[in-house]
Amino acid sequence: MIRKLLRKVFRRAATAVNPEPALIPVAQHGIRREQLSPVARKVCTVLQENGHKAFVVGGAVRDLLVGHPPKDYDVATSATPEEVRALFRRSRIIGRRFKIVHVMSGSETIEVxxxxxxxxAEATETDEHGRVLRDNVYGSQAEDATRRDFTVNALYYDPTTEHILxxxxxxxxxxxxxxxxxxxxRTRYREDPVRMLRGVRLGAKLGLTLDPAARHPIREMASLLENVPAARLFDEMLKLLFSGYSVKCLQQLREEGLHHGLLPLLDVILEQPMGERFVWLSLENTDDRVRQDKSVSPGFLFATLLWHEVLANWDARKRGDEHTQPALFAAMDEVLEAQAGxxxxxxxxxxxxxxxxxxxPRFEKCTGKAPYRLIEQPRFRAGWDFLRLRAQSGEIPMALPEWWERFSHAGSDAREALLAEAPGTGEAPERKRRRRRRKPSEAGAGAVADAS
Structure with missing residues (x-):
């Protein structure tokens, strides 16, 4: 009874369903079927040949309209998941809240x-905040368009006629x-609070201004993100951070008050001059790599976003007389546990x-055998990239990553010379050798030699 009552309270006023869409010909929108993925075209063709409606929908159509190459393709159809599955040998049905079909061809996967x-519909089940929990009712294309989040995502492209609906x-x-x-x-944000993050990401990526009616409720409704499952929120954060426009996204998140709680204490980090510079350098580096279609690492990026929290925790533990290495690992665990929630x-x-x-800390050891062991580590390059970023932000001297760069590429003789001039060591290796205590046998041998 309570759930039904809350459902009535939070259910949005029925949005007018437009039964007849605007039919935009290729002469106006300019998207040719050849610009689409051949796999997406084939999926639509097979479905249409078997009596179903089928369209490329959403982000791919939107991106093609603004001149961005789509990274993936979605297809919307009148066929049920079981009917789609029966038409494609390499396909599988996934999902609990709403079943969809993944159609595979080579390395490409089309989501249908x-x-x-x-x-x-009465089958819609929501929680006490209005977030949709279960929704398995199929409908018409017009209803499907109404269910989309933003108008720019409610576009349907027919590869056969080259029309946009x-x-x-x-x-x-x-x-x-x-x-x-x-x-x-307000109702759409209650149904799915992630739409607030998606709006920020799309606005930054496409250079769009969020409509005032959509922007106004965000700050006061940001707390709804606390009710989103952690796994889904993490996926959305990855999309945002690897959009190629993460700097603009994060700036917009701060303006809308959405960064609080997404990465715990991220707002505090960004208020620290050194931490802020470090984070922005990392995000700019990630954006550059995404735009150049280079590989990016979620582990590296999250390591940079959280580093100054680890650094502060680590310093506090060392001041409390904890040993350096155990203090670092304890700080790492504490910061990551704060994220896990x-x-x-x-x-x-x-x-x-x-x-x-x-x-x-191992990069600070530039003498003896330690440098040789470190450059053999599988994660050495990622660690060095991180070290250089720290130097670029002013946290440590640039001489340290520069020395490691030379050492890692030098030959045997050159490495021996570099060890003698390692940053912060000077003549330390020689002094250490002079101060080294002799073993009893060595002392005896030396006395004999002196006597002779």
């Missing part, structure tokens, strides 16, 4: 979803550089983060 019904004036919004939500913003960082990524952090 069935048109969804209006969210006012536009139910909510998304093409016009793109031309006007406006990001507008479909329906009542909100972001479901995978074990593999946590392992990468810890390895990068654990290497940092």
């Amino acid at each position: 979803s069935t048109f969804r019904a209006s969210q006012d 536009d139910y909510h004036h998304g093409v016009a919004d793109l031309k006007q550089k406006t990001l507008r939500i479909i329906g009542d913003p 909100k972001l479901a960082i995978t074990r593999r990524i946590v392992g990468d983060i810890k390895e990068i952090w654990a290497l940092q």
Whole structure:
């Protein structure tokens, strides 16, 4: 009874479903079928040949309209998941809340979803905050368009006719550089709080301004993100941080008050001059790599975002007379545990983060056999990149990463010379050799030699 009552309270006022979309021909929008993934075209063709409606939908259409190469393709269809599965040998049904089909071809995967019904259906189940928990009702294409989050994502492209079906004036919004939500913003944010993060990401990526009606409720509704499952929030954060526009995204998150709690104490880090410079350098480096289509590492990026929290914790422990290495590992665990409650960082990524952090004190040892052992470590390069970033932010002298760069590429003889001039060591190795205590046997041999 309580759930039904809350569902009525939080259910959004029915958004008018446009039964007839605007039909935009290729002469106006300019997207040719050849620009699409051949696999996406094939999926649509097979479905249409078997009597179903099928369209490339959402982000791929939006990105093609603004000249961005799509990274993946989604297809929306009138076919049920079981019907889609029967048509494609390499496919599988996934999902609990709403079943979808992954159709695989080579290394590419096309996500195929069935048109969804209006969210006012009785089958919709929400929690006490209005977030949708279960919603398995299929519907018409017009209803499916109404269910999309932003107007620029409610665009359907037919590869056969090369027409775009536009139910909510998304093409016009793109031309006007406006990001507008479909329906009542407050209700849509209650249904799925992640839409607030998605709005920030899309606005930064596409150069769109969030519509005032969609922007106004965000600051006061930001606390709803606390009810989002940690794994889903982590996935959305990865999309944001690896969008190629993470600097703009994070700046916008701060303006909207959404960064509090996403990365615990990130707002505090960004208020520290050294920590802020370090974070921005890391994000700028990541954006550059994404735009150049180079590989990026979630472990490396999260290691940089959280480093100054680890550093502060580590320094406090060392002042409390804890030994350096155990203090570092304790600080690492404490900071990562603070994250675990909100972001479901995978074990593999946590392992990468810890390895990068654990290497940092080892870079300070530039004498003896330690440098030889360190350059053999599998994560040496990632650790060195992290060290250089610390130097660029002013945390440590640039001489240290420069010395390691020379040492790692030098030959045997050159490495011996570099050990003698390591940063901060000077003539220390020679002095240490002179001060080295002789073993009893050595002392005896020396006395005999003197006597002779």
